[in-house]
Amino acid sequence: MTDALDLRELERRATAGRSAPGYGHDALISCDRLVRVFSMDGVEVQALQGLDLLVRQGELMALVGASGSGKSTLMNILAGLDVPTAGAASVAGCDLLAMGSRDRLRYRREVVGFVWQQTARNLLPYLTAVQNVSLPAQLRGRAAGRARKRAERADSLLALLGVADCRDRRPHQMSGGQQQRVAIAVALANEPSVLLADEPTGELDSQTAEQIFAAFRTANEELGTTIVIVTHDQAVAAEVRRTVAIRDGRTSTEILRRTEVDTATGRESVVAREYAMLDRAGRLQLPEEYTRALGMRDRVLLGLEPDRIEIRPDTPEGV
Numbered sequence: 001m002t003d004a005l006d007l008r009e010l011e012r013r014a015t016a017g018r019s020a021p022g023y024g025h026d027a028l029i030s031c032d033r034l035v036r037v038f039s040m041d042g043v044e045v046q047a048l049q050g051l052d053l054l055v056r057q058g059e060l061m062a063l064v065g066a067s068g069s070g071k072s073t074l075m076n077i078l079a080g081l082d083v084p085t086a087g088a089a090s091v092a093g094c095d096l097l098a099m100g101s102r103d104r105l106r107y108r109r110e111v112v113g114f115v116w117q118q119t120a121r122n123l124l125p126y127l128t129a130v131q132n133v134s135l136p137a138q139l140r141g142r143a144a145g146r147a148r149k150r151a152e153r154a155d156s157l158l159a160l161l162g163v164a165d166c167r168d169r170r171p172h173q174m175s176g177g178q179q180q181r182v183a184i185a186v187a188l189a190n191e192p193s194v195l196l197a198d199e200p201t202g203e204l205d206s207q208t209a210e211q212i213f214a215a216f217r218t219a220n221e222e223l224g225t226t227i228v229i230v231t232h233d234q235a236v237a238a239e240v241r242r243t244v245a246i247r248d249g250r251t252s253t254e255i256l257r258r259t260e261v262d263t264a265t266g267r268e269s270v271v272a273r274e275y276a277m278l279d280r281a282g283r284l285q286l287p288e289e290y291t292r293a294l295g296m297r298d299r300v301l302l303g304l305e306p307d308r309i310e311i312r313p314d315t316p317e318g319v
């Protein structure tokens with residue numbers, strides 16, 4: 001009787017597994033076991049080593065990690081500037097490995113917008129702010145008769161990001177912070193699905209960095225744009241609901257923050273919880289301080305409990 005029940009339960013689980021939606025089916029950005037190998041003078045560097053990442057529509061998230069962990073490599077792939085060696089990656093339904101050159105150009109113009117660390121890289125020096133922001137729509141080939149509409153949109157983006165007063169200034173007539181806010185307006189000009197920013201506050205002092213971050217938040221809340229920001233800045237990383245850490249070319253841990261209200265006092269506080277990443281192959285990286293504390297090495301004992309998996313140190317008796 002028990003055997004029959006067990007069999008039925010196993011069958012039910014197997015069928016449920018088969019009909020479950022595929023990995024990342026509801027994500028706007030989906031990276032599945034992404035690999036990027038660079039070859040230089042016969043030496044191979046594995047910048048991404050099977051990276052998994054899902055980002056939902058409307059998220060504002062930060063990517064952090066030590067220098068050389070693979071953050072910029074990932075951003076260049078998501079920006080359509082580089083192609084992964086293996087794995088799968090899609091953004092807003094565009095397959096980043098299969099795109100031809102024409103689709104790639106359209107992708108870079110219409111699906112993603114980017115803001116780089118170097119303020120000078122984001123804007124054309126001989127154009128004013130409003131001309132810089134109007135340019136992407138012009139390049140997209142919108143009819144010339146729509147010039148006024150383009151300027152109107154550019155003006156409303158500059159106003160949204162608090163730099164309307166810089167409208168007719170060229171980049172060298174603006175502060176670094178103003179340039180970055182105009183750069184965000186440029187990146188948003190074609191209403192991209194995703195805004196990517198690689199160390200956008202890296203060249204700025206902390207107060208200006210805060211203003212830039214506020215501009216990203218405004219874009220996320222007012223326009224609903226999904227935003228991924230690479231940052232070294234702990235203060236910026238702590239401002240977002242989700243921070244994903246990359247280590248050795250893989251996503252390693254993730255911090256989720258949510259606001260909790262104390263029922264007694266009514267006071268709000270942000271509660272952060274850190275998660276380890278479980279990759280698609282079922283691999284889990286245990287924090288070193290945990291394994292060291294319990295003297296775990298080489299192998300561990302696993303036990304499946306109804307609500308958890310237990311990991312225990314290997315014992316001489318094997319029990």
Ligand SMILES: Nc1ncnc2c1ncn2[C@@H]1O[C@H](COP(=O)(O)OP(=O)(O)OP(=O)(O)O)[C@@H](O)[C@H]1O
Pocket residue numbers: 038039040045046047065066067068069070071072073074
């Ligand atoms: N074009 C390239 N050719 C060869 N190796 C590269 C190339 N681009 C990146 N790498 C290597 O890939 C690894 C990941 O680099 P990446 O720039 O993605 O790291 P990062 O996390 O962005 O670092 P940082 O925070 O310093 O910018 C590094 O070992 C780097 O040297």
